[in-house]
Amino acid sequence: MRIELIQPFINATDAVLAEMLPGPAQINDVSMDEEVYRRKGVAASVAIRGDIEGRVIFDLESETALRVAGVLAGGTIDPTDQLARETVCELANVIVGNAVTLLNDQGHSFKVYPPCIHDAETGYSGGPESEALVMCFDTPSGKVYLNIALDYSHQRSFSAAESLN
Amino acid sequence: MQAFESLVRKKDGQPLQYLIVDDSVFARRNLQRIISMFGGVMAGEAGDGRAAIEAYGRLLPDLVLMDVTMPDMEGIEAAEHIINQHPEARIVMVSSVAYQENVSEALRKGALYFVQKPPKPELLYDVIKSVLGEAAIAAPTSQEKSDAHEN
Numbered sequence: 001m002r003i004e005l006i007q008p009f010i011n012a013t014d015a016v017l018a019e020m021l022p023g024p025a026q027i028n029d030v031s032m033d034e035e036v037y038r039r040k041g042v043a044a045s046v047a048i049r050g051d052i053e054g055r056v057i058f059d060l061e062s063e064t065a066l067r068v069a070g071v072l073a074g075g076t077i078d079p080t081d082q083l084a085r086e087t088v089c090e091l092a093n094v095i096v097g098n099a100v101t102l103l104n105d106q107g108h109s110f111k112v113y114p115p116c117i118h119d120a121e122t123g124y125s126g127g128p129e130s131e132a133l134v135m136c137f138d139t140p141s142g143k144v145y146l147n148i149a150l151d152y153s154h155q156r157s158f159s160a161a162e163s164l165n
Numbered sequence: 166m167q168a169f170e171s172l173v174r175k176k177d178g179q180p181l182q183y184l185i186v187d188d189s190v191f192a193r194r195n196l197q198r199i200i201s202m203f204g205g206v207m208a209g210e211a212g213d214g215r216a217a218i219e220a221y222g223r224l225l226p227d228l229v230l231m232d233v234t235m236p237d238m239e240g241i242e243a244a245e246h247i248i249n250q251h252p253e254a255r256i257v258m259v260s261s262v263a264y265q266e267n268v269s270e271a272l273r274k275g276a277l278y279f280v281q282k283p284p285k286p287e288l289l290y291d292v293i294k295s296v297l298g299e300a301a302i303a304a305p306t307s308q309e310k311s312d313a314h315e316n
Binding site: 016019020069072073074082083086087089090093094095096097098100101104105109112113114 | 188189190191192194195198234235236260261262263264265266281282283285
């Protein structure tokens with residue numbers, strides 16, 4: 001995965017978390033993941049299609065999701081409340097939207113789909129066509145994970161053709 | 166938290182009525198919270214473009230705050246339908262996906278402004294004042310009301 005595809009997501013996550021949550025957000029860890037994705041807690045996935053294709057998963061441990069939802073809603077959130085899931089979906093939507101806006105400024109064209117809650121314990125396998133970059137951000141509300149599997153669409157087609165040969 | 170001067174309709178002094186359109190309940194609650202800081206009320210809400218068209222015709226709000234990326238019918242298409250049916254409609258797009266093609270298309274289809282998420286209250290306040298122009302005025306303070314009553 002190309003660094004020029006990743007940097008806009010780092011910038012957007014930094015900016016959006018700083019704007020929406022009290023206190024600073026800092027990258028704690030960055031790693032590559034080719035294994036099947038295992039969610040940490042409440043996870044939302046956003047699909048991207050066009051010059052760049054793939055998906056981004058925004059994932060918060062359950063307690064962190066409740067704390068973040070509570071901060072943004074201005075009160076304590078009941079664990080059974082759907083608002084924590086809604087909050088994670090909207091944060092994913094805003095971060096990915098800001099990132100693809102930056103990528104579009106670099107000349108890439110694509111469509112972003114509405115976020116979906118990722119309910120399964122596992123799924124979204126990595127592999128050579130979609131190895132994922134996992135970033136962990138430390139925020140005052142807890143750890144926030146971003147799992148990004150994106151590539152240029154012509155490279156994806158080329159890899160698929162190669163695998164057939 | 167920054168205090169904002171409440172905005173009311175010039176014609177009748179009533180609070181401004183908003184239609185909030187977003188597929189995210191969280192985003193709708195967030196916008197509702199922000200417009201209440203400006204003295205506005207949410208006349209209605211919709212989770213997709215089709216519901217927004219129906220709600221607009223029923224409520225005829227002073228202003229629509231409309232997301233772009235939504236299931237069923239997206240916000241720009243819904244804005245175009247609303248403007249075609251109600252040329253006086255005032256629509257402000259509020260979306261995280263604010264790249265030039267989206268912004269240009271939304272403005273071409275009749276939206277009056279494009280605000281990128283996360284919405285900053287101070288920016289949204291200025292946009293709303295600008296979009297409503299003379300249709301909205303600052304609500305009189307209690308002192309001004311009292312003075313007017315005495316006179």
